[in-house]
Amino acid sequence: MALETEVVAPRVQFTEADNAEIEAAHRRIFEAVAARKASEARAIMATHIEDVQARLDRTAASE
DSSP states (O other): OOOOOOOOOOOOOOHHHHHHHHHHHHHHHHHHHHHTTTHHHHHHHHHOOOOOOHHHHHHHHHH
16 A cells, blocks of 8 residues: 655755754664663653754744
């Protein structure tokens, strides 16, 4: 089955530094999940969501 989506939001252009930090957060979340450390994964994910929201807010403000 082929899946297709349509995104109805503007494309955000993060800096390379933003992308590096986001990728590092994803790695930390993955590693915590793989190690079965649910509380740690949850905490990292919560921090990551807040961080990405702040980056999105900052990017939107600069446009």
